[in-house]
Amino acid sequence: MRELLTTLSAKLQSREISSVELTKEYIKAIEKENDTINAYVHTTFDYAMECAEKADKMLKEKNASPLCGIPMALKDNICSDGHLTTCCSKILKGFKPYYDSTVWSKLKNEGAVLLGKNNMDEFAMGSTSESSCYGAPKNPRNTAHVTGGSSGGGAAAVAANMAAYSWGSDTGGSIRQPASYCGVVGLKPTYGAVSRYGLIAYGSSLDQIGPITNSVRDAALVFDAIKGVDINDQTSVDYNYGNVTGALTGDIKGLKIGVAEEYFEGIDPQTKTSVEKAIEFYESNGAKLVPVKLPVLKDSLPVYYIIACAEASSNLGRYDGIRYGYRADNYEDIDDMIYKTRSDGFGKEVQHRIILGTYVLSSGYYDAYYKKACILRNDIIRKFNGVFDVCDVLIAPNAPTAAPTLGYSSKSTVEMYMSDICTVPVNIAGLPGISIPCGKDESGLPIGMQILGRKFDEKTVLNAAYFYEKNAERAFDEYEGGVNL
Template identity: 50%
Template sequence: MTLFDLRLQEIHNRLHNRELSVSDLVKEAFVKIREYDGRIGAYLTLNEEGAMAEAARLDDKLLTNESQGLLFGLPVGIKDNMVTEGLRTTCASQFLSNYDPIYDATVVTKLKQSETVMLGKLNMDEFAMGGSNENSSFHPVRNPWDLSRVPGGSSGGSAAAVAAGEAYFTLGSDTGGSIRQPASYCGVVGLKPTYGRISRYGLVAFASSLDQIGPITKNVEDSAYVLQAIAGHDPKDSTSADVEVPDYLSALTGEVAGLKIAVPKEYLEGIEPQVKAAVLEVLRVLEGLGAVWEEVSLPHTEYAVAAYYLLASSEASSNLSRFDGVRYGVRADNPGNLLDLYYDSRSQGFGPEVKRRIMLGTYALSSGYYDAYYLKAQKVRTLIKQDFDQTFEKFDVILGPTAPTTAFPLGSQIDDPLTMYLNDILTIPVSLAGVPALSVPCGFADGLPVGLQIIGKPFDESTILRVAHAYEVHTDHHKQRPTL
């Protein structure tokens, strides 16, 4: 057992009983990073000097016996698309390989206010575009459960770091499944909150109507603690919802008696048999706790992937137009004129997947094609949201697998973008509808983790946390750790 296997409350108590110091926790993280990360590749930038200095400051504060929050002293990693003052933020792109922000994202500010310790910035697919973390322009991330396999994406570094014990918890971002899918592949807990629940201020935008920040943790209880700390309205973010933040910890009762669960038949079609068996076993466990479930249909699921890639790519083509070699980031050398500066900087700075999505989005928004593609995709998005709304009129949550398969081998799909896109077929509808969802470990298939996706009503993160926690209490899948 390592220090990071302790529950958050146990760490809190040991810190205040002076059986443990913040410096001990931070040193534990960097020992693991030095031992494992050369093989895993979860981190892009380390903050070791700053982290150790902050740990020493917090240790001094412990001596005053001041009351501290439960996140006090915890070593955390931040996905590299959230800006951090004075600490390089690259989005895993050569375009931002020299970018040192002058301010913090709101979530980073909130973690600092909770007195966590930032270990560094985590690897990802470039500009969050990808589902395997092979699109990082620096190096891929490998799955701690099997180093020959992907960790998922785009928050692959965030999930792999938690699975390998290289951080106590991390933050990721989710546009079409980029927290939940890597959490499933790496056997950890990943939460995508309702769109607007957490501020996006300081998150480098991929698709502004879809992006959402969320925590990746070892268990559901920790996820509730972190969500409590980072949720809430932010006047700096026009898409931040002014909705009251409840006490998420009070939802972790372990009780699900009478809960009504919907299981979409579309989510059980075309998935690996062992993945399906693991999900059906979850339903058996929840039935034993008093919940009831029923098969339903979300009929527009089959159109979700096509609609998502039109909408997300369209928004990406607009958002990434700011990267032009003029204002910040890498600039091409010796351009002949202004147009050459734009062309050369973008040609050299962006990787192939980013270019593919910019081209797709620009085409979908172009004159003569807007109505045929972008507008039609928006209409499909509305139909998908209506599917969820109608289901939630009768049911409390929707359950299904997070991904149709377990983690696939590195290199096996990188040259087949359509197959890669289809890996998100179960997470994308949730993102289009803007509702919350959580992935929790629910078993193994051939030694690789399987994730269960629990989907909730808008701003009802409490219920999905309650269901996940009740399941977790009666199983031990979340306690399994990879052997490195």
């Protein structure tokens, strides 16, 4: 795949192009394509031009970061001071945060250029981005299909060359699955590797911020820029990664790849074949395949939905219409105002999850659901640890099929939940995972595979992905629209 950031960075550093010129190209592309793709829900073009001017000054001095001057986007749940951030929900209508998330603050210091906020499922709850209050984004590879979700707008923006890279959040697959559907790369880092300060919370023990990029090397570059401990996020960890990008060699001789047959049960034959072929490619190039058993994968779905909804019902308790966002009209007293604000402001899927979360935490049901889910969660973690005692990475499909057609979320809620089977186990166990393209189906839609690894072992995960990207045949052509330099 194109190592876009490396190419753009070289052009910017050599002054072949200025950040202002590059930013104008991206703005033009967004103005032209966004009506169709709906990848952006808020744009920050004036601010982007300010960032670009600052970046050009930084580029004139020596030692500018490789990300300096490069236009990018944030998911609509990542705060930046003074810019609309609404989680694609009516309840946060008009909300402008008054502080920067740690991710944006770090990128800003490196000279990044913010183009705007990307479309997503309301409060990141969904797998198609169709629950956005701004309407669904469309898959640039085929606009009759969904982008996946919840970071669907970010994946679409990168796939359609409307941002050089974007940031998403992954609670149950929300970076990896849309990256897979749109044919780009999505990295979900280890829980604790990246600060979530300024990420609007959904399921706090599962949420993780990560990048969506054009290539594995690009993902490593931006991961290097934002990883690390943060005093504002108590779950962030001071782990000594060193330089992850510098460790990309593409050497996989002797790499032990775990293959768990449970990951391939109920998977569409085209997806299954693509991922199996990729695994064979690794084997024929010197990796060692290790068959492993993970029957606990089946437990992951109910465990995930119970824990995520319990945490969501608590996290979303703060939306009362008093301090920010939407407030209902015509109410009798303060209680009535809160009820009406929440009932009008939250969409149906969010309400489902709040009610389910309240149910599993309520007296009489807590032990049967929430406590039991926590107990099982520890067992899932333990089983994954056991697997990584005998292999270095696991390779698995990202989703049971390629991107479904628009309207998929009108299917039954439970059917939607079931489609997350491939991605949620990693969030439950707090592991890192990357999604990279590995094929296409008969209609030309991208198919992705995920490479999963030990906690804080992003180096091995990224290197395994880098090998495939460098050496395997590309399954589909580059997207022709948007910015192409």
